[in-house]
Amino acid sequence: MPLTADALDELRALLGPEGVLSEPAALFTYDADAMTLERVAPDVVALPRSTDEVAAVMLWARAHGLPVTPRGAGTGLAGGCTCETGGVSLSLNRMDRVLRVDHERLFAWVQPGLVNLWLSQQLAPAGLYFAPDPASQQVSTIGGNVSTNAGGPHCLKYGVTLNHVLGVTVVLEDGTSVTLGGEACDAPDFDLASVVIGSEGTTAVVTAVCVRLLPVPEDVQTMLFDFESVEDACHTVSRVIAEGIVPAAMEIMDRHTVGLVEAWLQMGLPTDAAALLLIEVDGPAVSLPAQVERIGAIAREWRARSRRVAKDAAERALLWKGRKSAFGAYGRTASGFYIMDGVVPRTKLAEALATIYRLAEARGLEAGNVFHAGDGNLHPHVLFDAKSERQQQDALEVSHEILRMCIRFGGTISGEHGVGIEKRPMMAELFGADDLAVMERVRAAFDPARRLNPGKILPGGAGCGEAHAHGRAPAQLGGTAFRPDAEGPWI
């Protein structure tokens, strides 16, 4: 049901005219995140500037019976901020300030729309930084990172976003605002902040975040190895960790990915290698040479053909550039591709990769891989011709088979991108009905009306009422479709 002019005027009175978007052309730009397969434009976009304004929007939406879907930068890869059932897209982008930094106690309060990288850039003169570093960090917001519990290359050593959030201020569905957790490292009450973190906007709207800060490591060493087999690269990863060395990052790119990146950037990468393994260690300068040497020895034992150690910051940035350009390289060659986000135990990496190639090949499709090898977090990409319905369907089925393989191998269906719309059907394959019912009850304790991001995460569950009220049924699909024409400024 379209919103009445009176209802829109009420919202403008709350947020000011520039805080409300209702023109179809503007709504069109909010109809998806980076998973462009599923597009639904919201009825209205609200752009609050404060916790009080978020609360006012929640009450306004409640009065008009509208669902509310929080949105950060829209870089999510699971359809999390897509307004599947219409209603309000609540964009937190105008709340993008660092509110307070405590240099002594090493925390900062920030607004949710702050871009991840901007925080570390602002902290750099003080020798501090925010550790979670999703590859989208130039664009994605702290609120989005908190709500998806984002990971990133350096989360192997430092942990995911959850490990770097001390507290959150949130607005609930009924417009109340509350702070969960806080500046102290531990509190005796139930850890409700941890329920909100990773709940993908289904429990509350995050309006401020107390983040833990770390001192910038004294020294960093970055190495690149190339292997004749992906298995040898994977064995090197397992061996390094088994020896008690925890690098800051361990990332693998397979031959397919290396070829595409090299064709694009001409960095001198060895395109005949079956896999490149990038390993970074950081910490006190005195501790690094021994780690570099031991890692080199392990890689040699697993038949690494060569090792390159970055001489300075410029060379380190170059080595990372190859890794971080992988998504863009896929976009240049295929008219469509699915990106998945599954996890397998590290010891199963080699077998998992062989299975992925086989599954894609069986349907005549190409698959590439670039992934956080240290924590077994795979990002298989299945390439397809976007003009071919058949290929698209095949790629979708391969993606489901890959996620099933992750479950079978003792892993899980999302390492960091979240469930959103994309992996919702797979939740019932990973969890039993009882588990899902408990999750639903936890969610309902926060949002009994199921008005916040309805229909996401739990299969066939919460929010369907709103969907029917708006005459739209939540879609059931899987896989993340990327098309070059839908690309943003990806790194």
Ligand SMILES: Cc1cc2nc3c(=O)[nH]c(=O)nc-3n(C[C@H](O)[C@H](O)[C@H](O)COP(=O)(O)OP(=O)(O)OC[C@H]3O[C@@H](n4cnc5c(N)ncnc54)[C@H](O)[C@@H]3O)c2cc1C
């Ligand atoms: C090229 C590329 C690389 C990526 N690399 C990584 C990676 O290395 N690691 C990783 O984890 N992810 C990665 N992602 C996925 C994505 O960037 C992350 O999930 C990121 O955390 C999303 O942030 P965002 O600001 O774009 O949030 P959005 O996409 O806008 O929203 C994500 C979810 O959070 C909810 N949400 C957003 N803000 C709030 C809020 N203030 N309160 C409540 N709910 C909210 C939304 O409703 C939605 O469910 C990558 C994506 C791309 C395109």
